[in-house]
Amino acid sequence: MANIKMGLFGLGTVGEGIVKALSKAKNANAEIKRICVLDVNKSRGVEVDKNILTDNRNDILNDKEINLIVEVINDAEASYEIVTEALKRGIPVVSGSKTMIARHLPELIELQKKHDTALLYDASSCGSIPVIRNLEEYYDNDLLLEVKGILNGSSNYILSRVFDHGQSYEDALQTAVDLGFAESDPSFDIDGYDALYKLIIITVHALGSYVAPEDIFTYGISHISDFDIRFAQEKRVKIKLVAQVVKINQEQFTMFVMPEFVNKSKYIYSVDDEYNGVVIRGECYDRQFMFGKGAGSLPTASSILSDVVSRHHGYRYEYKKMGYSDCPSYTTDVLLKVYVRYTDTDIPRVLPFENITESYQSENVNYVVGEISLSNLIKEREILMKPDVFVINIPRFFAELDN
């Protein structure tokens, strides 16, 4: 096994973390030969030899000595170009770009097979928690029933400030931005897309099925109001942004990202602040809970480093479950029980509920609790996105499956 000579794309927060982590990992047998950045003259938070910096991606792609590409840039389009080009040249890649991977995974799997090379991306889902690796390698049988968790640290940090520290949503959001837990445009996190992309990647390794982002119900926390928060607190539950993929029977599974009322008995209730937590449920092992830092410079870098060292030992994802004889298929034909809070929009009239079990009206605010199919939630997304409306999942139909 030759030493790893890396070409690194990106020297932002994660890229700098990789440089630091690598300096501590003396037995990694890996060195960074070249780093491609947008601006070679920008000052950096780590010491790097200026001579290895370049702004020309071909300086890495054409370097025959480089036997592994590590890609941690923020631009999903550029990431796609670099990763596909590297795979086509047979160069293995470790990537942390969840958006790019979630959007293009079927093609990326094909490229790995066609060019007999590897793409590893454990860092793309839940940072330092080895979710992908465990789903791929350890839960590599068909006993798996459900993966459910807090996959986005920024939105969880905000909700923690609200529920554990009594901050208003607006203040909590500002704190998150100030502390760097959320981007200055935090919509990617708080609207659920970060969690969605992670969930898509997780589902490929959990159940062997790829579902495209546009086919999945994704609903974030930006419409939450003080009324919703008080409603939850009175019932002694928290509101959390939960991503889940669940086998509903032997042939079918469903998946979605949305706020959920979480009670104290659930493992994810205690996943606070910027942490991530994932519950893996299976037929024989019941529930496994994995908890850790889901983002940040060094935690993400350590996950990248695990993939780098594994490549040194020839590791690749086999995507075994995609070849299973009885891969379950995706359905949105399931009933969810939801709470919908509204003011102006006439929710009971415009949303196609199967039934309504609770209904509350007042001068300022109204809500209903009722059953509605996931497919109708997707269909009526425009209504749900109106600024006076907020939807929260009430786990019930999955009661016997629930964490």
Add this chain to the structure above:
Amino acid sequence: MANIKMGLFGLGTVGEGIVKALSKAKNANAEIKRICVLDVNKSRGVEVDKNILTDNRNDILNDKEINLIVEVINDAEASYEIVTEALKRGIPVVSGSKTMIARHLPELIELQKKHDTALLYDASSCGSIPVIRNLEEYYDNDLLLEVKGILNGSSNYILSRVFDHGQSYEDALQTAVDLGFAESDPSFDIDGYDALYKLIIITVHALGSYVAPEDIFTYGISHISDFDIRFAQEKRVKIKLVAQVVKINQEQFTMFVMPEFVNKSKYIYSVDDEYNGVVIRGECYDRQFMFGKGAGSLPTASSILSDVVSRHHGYRYEYKKMGYSDCPSYTTDVLLKVYVRYTDTDIPRVLPFENITESYQSENVNYVVGEISLSNLIKEREILMKPDVFVINIPRFFAELDN
């Protein structure tokens, strides 16, 4: 990759679980060809073809069609004979026998190398929690600093009954035996040996070092008294039986199994009942927490099944960390802060404390709190084992390292 044809040794609780789990795992590509049991006529909790039962181990060892041996028997001596014999014949083995593995691991590693075959044993440590696999594959770099956890479900169940349900220790022990969480002779669990053997295996995969059982301080919970329990409750902490291996600097690590005062801020505080929980701490990723069922028929069987399926894909432990250039070495030359409760034995006089920071005497019971070296705890084990004495670790010197 040919299908797996298994020879199974043992059809007790775990063996029956394997038969059940395998019937659910349609894509495992594995079948049980022969089962070796002590009594072929005994009635079983699962349906098995009587014709595949045998009481002659050579019916499995000599069967050229059998390409994997799964060994889940209770007798450590017989387990050693079977596993070493199989490895010498080049037959890969999946084993759940922690006692045998912990005692003989260096020889078992040599045998795997010499005969170019594999021994997998994730089930031996924490049942369904993939601790070994993650330490071996994912935390496969030198960033790891500590593994600490609740590794024994029986003793944890007893302590949970005491701390969360107000039962006396004696009642809780009886409940555990009645429910099958502890053996009718529960000393293996409550004296810390079960946790010790798991810790030894974990340490090989965490830090690349093997330490023999007799060199490790192991102290269980059987001497706990109502006074100790009240003492902990007044300080709002729980007493838990904790196993830990900790790097104390770049060159050295220490390890031990003993009761510990655990406060609410620690992850393992919430590991209750028969569950196991492990905290993995590293330089870049901070703390990872893995939680799940550490024992029981189906959880253990699902772990065995994960190893079986991995063998189908050619997986083996590489024991990479044993070859690292700067493997840390084991030391007991560390100071611990401990609470020692006693009545008749004159603990302050007979135990070589470095210093004593608290001391309490009364008519019925006395205790001291002080610093003592781990090597002296090992040396004075006979004193600590007197029936009127009980020792509890107070995490302090590892304060900055602590979970």
